[in-house]
Amino acid sequence: MLDEVAADTMITQTSDSLYTQLIKTAGERLSSGTTGSLDEIRKQALERFKAAGFPTVKNEDWKYTNIQPLVNQPYALEAEPISGGAAWEKARIPDLDAYRVVMVNGQYSSELSSDEEIPGLQIMPIEQAFERLCFAKYFTAYADKTDNPFVALNTASFTSGLFIEVGKNTQLQKPIHIIHVAASANPFFSQTRNLYVMGAFAEAEIIESFVTDDAAERSLSNHVTEIMVRENAKLQHYYLQVAGEQSNYLNHTEIHQEKHSLYNNYNCSFPGAAFVRNNINVRLGDSEVESHLYGIALTAGSQLVDNHTIVDHMKPNCESYEWYKNITQDTSTAVFNGKIFVRLDAQKTNAFQQNNNMLIGEKSAVYTKPQLEIFADDVKCSHGCTIGQFDNEALFYLRARGISEAQARILLIHAFAFDVTSRFANDTVRQYVEHLAEEGLQ
């Protein structure tokens, strides 16, 4: 009994300590004036985070995702880098020719990144971008309007990150491959902030991979990415989550689209990282905008993958299309929460959302909440959701034709994922993802 009490109090203490540690460090940095021009923004964000604190499961957005055990552990706010640093190779995509950007523990690594000069493309650590015009214009412009406390925390105290600007009319020949490596020898809480700006008529493809160094200690990364897609710009954006078990992620991506723009997000998670929470919010800020969100999560072990998306139709004549697939194995949990908003007067909106789940693991769980909030009448909106498992008849059909059970299952998973993978704009990435899906199946 006594031990229990002791253990209890200890947990609260350490929880307090990460919270107080964060607040203290952020406060110190602010008072020492090292953050420069962002002081005021950071101060306000810190106040917002202080008011909200870490969310609990009582908070509707965190109902199925308990982050308390995660933030109740001690972390250092400074990483102890691991030498060697070949972990980024794990993210290599066969046959992919891309501009490479490697971020180690959230820090831009100039020696590991490719150093080509590309006309119209600016890639730099975010700290160096503070004085740029478009930074001032778009930084915190949209992400901080959401009530995600982790965004406020990130704004208040991010230490590093990446700034990408694809200039007006620039069409990149090769994709940008960003590799986030978790490689810290101590338990590390990282706060990374990215801002990507797509100029008018620009076209680009950004692939982001998440990997972990084998020697890395556990880590929790609070990652906020803001993306601005200007008029007529097109962005294909991939998230490939292949990190190791000791890595945990809180990713918030906020996209704002201008007229005639296109944004496609392909969000793939595979067995590995113990805890992954993605918030992907797309704001269709003007008319004639198109957005596609595709997701596939194959989970194993005791993983938890939680995808929260918001598709916000703010103006008329826009189209959105969302399709998420989850496959849960073992005791893993998949959460999907998809919100579609159609604001007042956003007439002629077409919004489609689909979520399919295969629950394979004996003790695995699927929690899904596809929701629609519609304030305009001339719209076509639908959502669908299914939960099922391997179709025994299909399995039998394949086995009767001499295909082994394992092969048959792989085939069926391919078929299940096909709705999503077939939409991939990049064939090389599609093949890579299909291969990962195959490997991830037991």
Place this chain on the structure above:
Amino acid sequence: MSTKDDALLKELALEEYKYGFSTDIEMDIAPKGLNEDTVRLISAKKNEPEWLLEWRLKALRHFLQMEMPTWQNFETPEVDFQDISYYAAPKAKPKLNSLDEVDPELLSTFEKLGIPLDEQKVLAGVVAVDAVFDSVSVKTTFREKLKEQGIIFSSFGEAVQEHPELVKQYLGTVVPQTDNVYAALNSAVFSDGSFVYIPKGVRCPMELSTYFRINAENTGQFERTLIIADEGAYVSYLEGCTAPKRDENQMHAAVVELIAHKDAEIKYSTVQNWYPGDKDGNGGIYNFVTKRGICKGDHSKISWTQVETGSAITWKYPGVILKGDHSVGEFYSVALTRNQQVADTGTKMIHLGKNTRSKIISKGISAGVSQNSYRGLVKIGPGADNSRNFTQCDSLLIGDRCGAHTFPYIENRNKTATLEHEATTSKIGEDQLFYLTQRGIDPEKAVGLIVNGYAKEVLNQLPMEFAVEAQKLLAISLEGSVG
């Protein structure tokens, strides 16, 4: 939107609530306020046993500690619980033995509502009615006939006196006093309601029905319905409701509990037509109801059907706990909101037993500046092998200032379960309207036709006599609503 539509919308807004009269009758009304004395007073008025008083007090104590929920998709009105009278009854003779003793004023009220309490006047043996006026049951028809088969159909108060053991055994087993704020409030101050018990193997020969009428001012209606179907029994039950037009909001916080034993089936239908308030949103009933059934035994079935057209705010989620293996839960709903009305309704299907099945069909229709939400939960427990759910929730929007929302929660922890959910939102098809008007049907009738077709899947579930009524109700509520 065309001007023609505008004109029709205006007309719709002006459509009168035809049950808005009030009855001038001598009433026995408890003083306003909520405390232990109120509860004791109600309990004493009803001559209740000690255990029930204790049960009520426990609920009250719990209620006083509870906070109002904030998750709902509308602004909860500030309700001053001390400004409501918790007991109102027509002053009448202590015990009514025959219809002649019922106040003629009351009889004529129900007559006006189309609920004849005179058994001779009712089509022989089709429906047995329990009429509840404000807080108390006025008259239950066909009691003797039902008694022959061992069926108990009486007001809740009578059941407490005559069958205390049954009431004690089942009361609060499906909706505990602590379930939610309004269930706790109801448990503390409920005044009457209906009680039904169908014995083993009996198929109830007629539809049972309760008719609720709120009349008095500044009162809340808190009735409690308890229906028990013993092994192999069957019952179909219907409730209907109206209230006079008043400028203030009135509260209706009922609790309904259904218990289906092995092989039993309960079919519960609601046609809800409380006063919805005027077109500016003044007045109207707050309909905050907790309804839940439990399929206790194997192969049992509970089916909820609701047609919701009234109330300023409707806030309820009739649910089924599927505990017995092979049990079945169904939910069919049509919710129509117009003017400033708000509906936040849906269902909860909790699958616990093996091979359980549930089906949810929800049709929302919003017009004017109303907000209509579907909120549902489908939960599959780890032990609910091979369970199956199908959910369909559609929304129809009439006018460009209304809202339709869907919040489905789907939780699955069993690998053998199969779940499907689908939802669509759209406005009335221009092509459908065109097709009908082109054939000489005026737009108003065309909309009625389309909406009835849209809601048909649900209306078909109602007992025949009420399906007709519900269809008319939808048509009246919708009159002129082309968008």
